[in-house]
Amino acid sequence: MSKKINSLEDLRKLRAEKEKLTSPREGDNIQVIVGMGTCGIAAGARDAMLALLDEINKKNLKVNVTQTGCIGMCEKEPLIDVIVPGKSRITYGNVTADVAKNIVSQHLANGQIVQQNVVGKIEE
Ligand code: FES
Numbered sequence: 001m002s003k004k005i006n007s008l009e010d011l012r013k014l015r016a017e018k019e020k021l022t023s024p025r026e027g028d029n030i031q032v033i034v035g036m037g038t039c040g041i042a043a044g045a046r047d048a049m050l051a052l053l054d055e056i057n058k059k060n061l062k063v064n065v066t067q068t069g070c071i072g073m074c075e076k077e078p079l080i081d082v083i084v085p086g087k088s089r090i091t092y093g094n095v096t097a098d099v100a101k102n103i104v105s106q107h108l109a110n111g112q113i114v115q116q117n118v119v120g121k122i123e124e
Pocket of ligand 1: 037038073074075077
């Protein structure tokens with residue numbers, strides 16, 4: 001049942017409660033974008049995606065994982081982009097399930113870029 005609002009103070013309290021429910025906002029989270037174009041899938045992007053989700057769950061990290069189509073470097077598939085708010089956007093290539101797990105434990109959990117799989121970097 002919803003509470004009745006009788007004063008400005010009631011309204012402020014309600015707003016504070018709702019803000020708690022909706023934070024952290026999506027924009028504050030790390031984002032991972034997985035290239036799921038046909039050649040990405042053929043190269044194993046589904047395995048990379050499943051390994052990513054599994055490891056993110058195990059580590060209980062707040063990460064938004066989405067998928068996109070062709071990223072544009074077929075020979076480096078599977079490709080994923082990692083966007084940490086306030087940092088450079090990193091594109092990783094040849095992301096096998098093991099590499100995906102490594103990216104989660106090093107980059108997403110500890111902020112350390114997995115250099116051997118970096119194929120692109122866009123400065124913030
Ligand atoms: S689908 Fe991979 S580069 Fe186009």
